[in-house]
Amino acid sequence: MSTHFLLNMKNISKEYDGNQVLKNVNLQVKPGEIHALIGENGAGKSTLMNILFGMPVIHSTGGFEGTVEINGEQVFIDSPQKAIDYGIGMVHQEFMLIPGFTVTENIKIGREISKPSLLSHLFGKGMETLDFEQMARDARKALSDIGLNIEEYIQVAGLPVGYMQFIEIAREIDKTGIKLLVFDEPTAVLTESEAERLLEIMKVIASKGIAIIFITHRLSEVKNYADSITILRDGEVVTHKDIKDISIIEIAELMIGRKVEKLVDLAEDTRTLSDSDIALSLKNFHVDMPGERVRGVDLDIRKGEIFGIGGLAGQGKLGIPNGIMGLYKAEGTVEIFGKKLDLSKLGSALANGIAFVSEDRRGVGLLLDESIELNIVFSAMQIKDEFLYHLGPVKLLNQKQVRQHALKMIDLLDIRCTGPTQKVGSLSGGNQQKVCLARALTMNPEILIVSEPTRGIDIGAKKLVLEYLAKLNREQGMTIIIVSSELVELRSLCDRIAIVSGGKVSAIVKPDAPDAEIGLAMAAG
Amino acid sequence: MSNLKDKAIKAILDNKVVILFVLLCIAAIYASKSPLTFVAAELFTRFGRNGFLVLSLLIPVLAGMGLNFGIVIGAIAAQIAVFWVVYWGFTGITGFLLCVLMSTPIAILFGLLVGRLFNKMKGAEMIAGLVLGYFADGLYQLFFLYIIGGIIPVDNPRLIISTGIGVKNTIDLADNLKYSLDTVPMIAILKITFTIMFIAALVKLVLYLRKKNGSLQSIIMLGAAAVLGFALINFIPPLTDFLSTDRLLLLDAVTIAIIILIAYQVWDLINKKLIKKDPHYQITRPLLFIALAIALYFATYLKPVEQILLFVRIPVTTYLCIVALCLFNSLILRTRLGQNMRTVGQSQTVANAAGLDVDRLRVIAMIISTVLACWGQLIYLQNIGTFSTYGAHTQVGQFAIAALLVGGASVQKANNKQAIIGVILFHTLFIVAPQAGKELFNNAQLGEYFRVFVAYGVIAVSLAMHAWKTTVKPKITTAPSSGEEATVAQS
Helix, strand or coil: CCCCCCEEEEEEEEEECCEEEEEEEEEEECCCCEEEEECCCCCCHHHHHHHHCCCHHHHCCCCCEEEEEECCEEECCCCHHHHHHCCEEEECCCCCCCCCCEHHHHHCCCCCCEECCHHHHHHCHHHCEECHHHHHHHHHHHHHHCCCCCCCCCECCCCCHHHHHHHHHHHHHHCCCCCEEEEECCCCCCCHHHHHHHHHHHHHHHHCCCEEEEECCCHHHHHHHCCEEEEEECCEEEEEEEHHHCCHHHHHHHHHCCCCCCCCCCCCCCCCCCCCCEEEEEEEEEECCCCCCEEEEEEEEECCCEEEEECCCCCCCCHHHHHHCCCCCEEEEEEECCEECCCCCCCHHHHCCEEEECCCHHHHHCCCCCEHHHHHHHHHHHHHCCCEEEECCEEEECHHHHHHHHHHHHHHHCCCCCCCCCEHHHCCHHHHHHHHHHHHHHCCCCEEEEECCCCCCCHHHHHHHHHHHHHHHHHHCCEEEEECCCHHHHHHHCCEEEEEECCEEEEEECCCCCHHHHHHHHHCC | CHHHHHHHHHHHHHCHHHHHHHHHHHHHHHHHCCCHHHHHHHHHHHHHHHHHHHHCCHHHHHCCCCCCCCHHHHHHHHHHHHHHHHHHCCCHHHHHHHHHHHHHHHHHHHHHHHHHHHHHCCCCHHHHHHHHHHHHHHHHHHHHHHHHHHCECCCCCCCECCCCCCECCEEECCCCCCCCCCCCCHHHHHHHHHHHHHHHHHHHHHHHHHHCCCCHHHHHHHHHHHHHHHHHHHHCHHHHHHHHCCEEEHHHHHHHHHHHHHHHHHHHHHHHHHHCCCCCCCCHHHHHHHHHHHHHHHHCCCHHHHHHHHHCEEEHHHHHHHHHHHHHHHHHHHEHHHHHHHHHHHCHHHHHHCCCCHHHHHHHHHHHHHHHHHHHHHHHHHHHCEEECCCCCCCHHHHHHHHHHHCCCCCCCCCHHHHHHHHHHHHHHHHHHHHHHHHHHCCHHHHHHHHHHHHHHHHHHHHHHHHHHHHCCCCCCCCHHHHHHHHHHHC
């Protein structure tokens, strides 16, 4: 009995461009069980699911190693259509619904029922007329199976968000021969009562013998509803257990993991931080950044501090710096050394001595088609009128000064390039990041906000960037705020770390706080 | 009360383009001092000429590919066929059908290629179509100016430039293809329809005998109706005489339409109310329709209306083709293919996740549109009667699209009604603008400028609005006032 698995993924390994994202991962799911798949962002959950679904992204990057078995039979899934044929369904995190269609039409997308007509005998299946009545009957049945009481003929557009998730589920249920359903963070967008209802429905579905893979960040849901659990960390399975053998604290600990590597060698700390000397203060701060919404944050960041902001993706940590800089609509109070910031004016943060290195390097951070030197001086030139000749009302670029400064920065940050006139777009990720940093520093900021400083750069550059940040802080007393999804780097650098969850600060922790504490703060939602 | 007011305001805002052009048309007609009979006659001619082309634009909009500027390619396919058919000396409806037969495969091939190209540049189909039109024009010129005569020996002094290489600027269709479709008498069409009905009944009968599905009764009814219809039009002399004319007096057309409308409503009423006893059936609706139809009939006796009705004669067959295309456009929505195209048009991501072959559906949409545009151009040419070799196709895309947009359609949404209203308004303006310019400014050229300005202006404005709508980020605030603004701005 115990050897029968509906899904058995064995020794799955996958690398993207030499970057190993999955290492010998095993995933076993029994029929009729709810199997929780847990892990931090980047732990490899979505890659694993992409492999299961035969997504093009896997097969266009060289495929994967290992085998997939369904009901003990080895299968090779190389397209989503094949996965559907094997009875694997997915309830997507972002809704795969068409607002302009009715509930029935959405449930039956791509699987419309039709009857032959005279024309279809001549021109093939495409000309068959749709059997709206039968489609409506099927839709009504699927809806009542999951206990959703809405009319199948209304448009999806006006429905509350919670209902859309249920329609997605109804669609999967309606597919004949469905054996395995993947729920990718289904409760992330739901209210508490909706989430509860959804979890109940999951149980109902599982009781019909359909296996469920349940991906979530809410650990309490896992404990209450899942039957077994697989925890992934850095592309490896750290544990696979029945849910009754593991506690929430343990899950949190295993998910985060004690990472012993020391990223940075810090210089001796001679700073004195004072609670009365506040560099940046946020009060009831809201930011309307899609996908990273901030819903009321209060923070006081001391002068001379390195302050970390962490949390899972989508919880709002990125919204904070983007809101302060005015890139997204923000509300609330932001004070810089006691001076209130005008949030409605783009660039007011820059003018008040805050410099920002964006997480979106190629989109927001850099002018990819321009030279390194122009990228470095651009903000200072625009905001502070530096590097310019002033000839009456006319301003001209001071090429000599720009060149001098650029060469200094290239030397200081060890930017590997052919010269200051090289186009930024042709640099490697790490060197682009250094250019961003150089530009921020050219502003001579009092506060430096760095968002995801090490995203997409190699380990050597990572160390250099982080060490340079530490040096700036120790030697020049610059206040630095680091927003990062990598806990390790926050821990090795910061004095305090705020964990953001659900758009709010759920905890402010010391860098040496236990894993379980941070894990729980991240998953509080 | 305020609810009613809101509704009225919304209706006005939703139809602001149409309302604007209606006002413009009325003003222009008034200013031009043209007699209404003239405007109406011109309009019916132009409707028959251009309606089909405009309607050929609808399928790509459904599939989310925007306004198909690529219909120029379809027009080119038609013109290639027209040249050879004229060269080979076929005339009349035979010539026309030969054109259809010859141009359709060419149009299918062109549509396939255009569709493939559009799949490589998703999201930029309109600009691609526009540029492709110019590019195709270049190849077309190469073909007609050099290859015909230069490489393919063609010897016909009426068609070929005196040097023997290249086709002349204008080809006169007067004694071969002109009015070849327009003049097909109604009786021929009816005969063909009844024959098709009869064949369909036979096919159904064969299918029924093999698989035993469907009802025998309805098959027999269909066959009997076909035979009866055939007998009626053939053996009742007055009916035969009436149907043998090729142009229908508008007055007769209106009368027939009213009779059919009333007959249909009465049949529907009896069927649903008395036979099926459908409880949801509202009796007020058909009664309203019947009353309206009768009122309309009496309106035909009003002097100015009667004048128009007695003046205008419509080419029946051409109009039937347009009606058939309207039916096709709406019936395809009820098929699997149409529903899949709609899905692709709404969201390619969703369609993909549902296992639909997005690229293939888009290619099919392009093929259908190109073939229809090709037929539309054939109808256009046979009506206008002269074939300007190097100019007939160049404006096809712009003018058809402008007409559709004037009817209130947008890049994402277009239907039969909008196409029809659009053709009427756009061409009314075309007819009266030069005269209005002459009356108002003593200069017909100004009116001419104005109508060209309108054609390009309406395209530019609507494309700009489309671009603005897609780039502007939707507001997320929940305040109802801003939501209201957003809907207003979007419409």
